[in-house]
Amino acid sequence: MTVNDILTILDANCIAGKDGLDKEVLTACGSDMMSDVLAFAHTQCVLLTGLCNPQVIRTAEMMDIVAIIFVRGKTPDDTMKAMADEQGLPLLVTPHRMFSSCGKLYEKGLTGGLVDG
Amino acid sequence: MAEVMELNYTVSNEDFTRAGEASSDVKKKLKQLGVSPEAIRKVAIALYEGEINMIIHAYGGQIKVTISEEMITLVLADRGPGIADIEKAMQAGYSTAPDKVRSLGFGAGMGLPNMKKNSDTMDIKTELGVGTTVTMTINL
Numbered sequence: 001m002t003v004n005d006i007l008t009i010l011d012a013n014c015i016a017g018k019d020g021l022d023k024e025v026l027t028a029c030g031s032d033m034m035s036d037v038l039a040f041a042h043t044q045c046v047l048l049t050g051l052c053n054p055q056v057i058r059t060a061e062m063m064d065i066v067a068i069i070f071v072r073g074k075t076p077d078d079t080m081k082a083m084a085d086e087q088g089l090p091l092l093v094t095p096h097r098m099f100s101s102c103g104k105l106y107e108k109g110l111t112g113g114l115v116d117g
Numbered sequence: 118m119a120e121v122m123e124l125n126y127t128v129s130n131e132d133f134t135r136a137g138e139a140s141s142d143v144k145k146k147l148k149q150l151g152v153s154p155e156a157i158r159k160v161a162i163a164l165y166e167g168e169i170n171m172i173i174h175a176y177g178g179q180i181k182v183t184i185s186e187e188m189i190t191l192v193l194a195d196r197g198p199g200i201a202d203i204e205k206a207m208q209a210g211y212s213t214a215p216d217k218v219r220s221l222g223f224g225a226g227m228g229l230p231n232m233k234k235n236s237d238t239m240d241i242k243t244e245l246g247v248g249t250t251v252t253m254t255i256n257l
């Protein structure tokens with residue numbers, strides 16, 4: 001699955017970081033706690049979140065996250081968009097809620113990856 | 118990369134939106150130096166967790182990163198309140214972070230265990246009312 005496929009599956013808009021739309025996605029992680037993302041996210045993962053602040057972009061940068069999906073129509077501000085553009089990190093905005101968004105992706109074959117530790 | 122290289126940062130606690138800038142810069146520099154992706158990932162996670170901690174639990178501080186042939190050493194020093202019980206602080210889920218920090222996406226009590234997991238050695242020196250220094254090494 002690519003970030004572009006996710007765009008279609010989640011009826012989403014890409015509002016920044018369009019350079020990264022062709023990247024391959026292997027797993028997904030849904031959380032509003034960046035602490036959890038830092039502890040559990042796998043490689044080539046997309047992040048689904050309802051949190052909308054610059055720390056979400058930083059966390060994604062640190063974890064090499066492939067794209068961020070903001071659920072429930074949360075819209076990142078210009079600072080966040082500029083950070084994402086610089087990294088080629090796609091920011092997707094979906095009208096769907098967290099549970100539905102995760103469900104739709106899971107249904108299409110995307111999983112959370114193995115639990116380690 | 119024969120010579121030892123040193124990077125220094127001052128971390129301020131005034132603007133939370135800038136939290137992580139030091140870690141971000143270190144990550145970029147390690148990439149330029151051709152350090153392996155596995156080591157970069159470990160450094161990025163451990164340093165970012167530490168940088169956030171010195172902002173949310175102390176009043177900012179100093180970060181020193183030393184890169185040698187064999188390892189990367191991360192030293193994070195703050196003049197914050199110190200940690201009363203290190204053993205407790207190291208437990209996953211233990212956090213004294215206020216709700217305000219939690220609403221920003223942090224304060225799950227995962228940081229210190231995650232720093233330990235991503236480093237080869239970790240040492241915490243702390244004194245109440247004086248400050249905390251966390252030293253981590255990541256082998257190359």
Ligand SMILES: Nc1ncnc2c1ncn2[C@@H]1O[C@H](COP(=O)(O)OP(=O)(O)OP(=O)(O)O)[C@@H](O)[C@H]1O
Pocket residue numbers: 035036166170171174175195197198199200206207211212213214222223224225226227228229230249
């Ligand atoms: N530099 C520090 N100065 C003072 N206290 C600290 C410092 N770092 C950690 N602590 C204490 O140790 C506790 C545990 O830290 P840890 O990083 O594991 O969790 P957290 O920062 O509260 O949450 P998270 O890291 O998940 O966002 C903190 O809640 C705090 O009480």
Ligand SMILES: [Mg+2]
Pocket residue numbers: 166169170224227228229
């Ligand atoms: Mg922490």
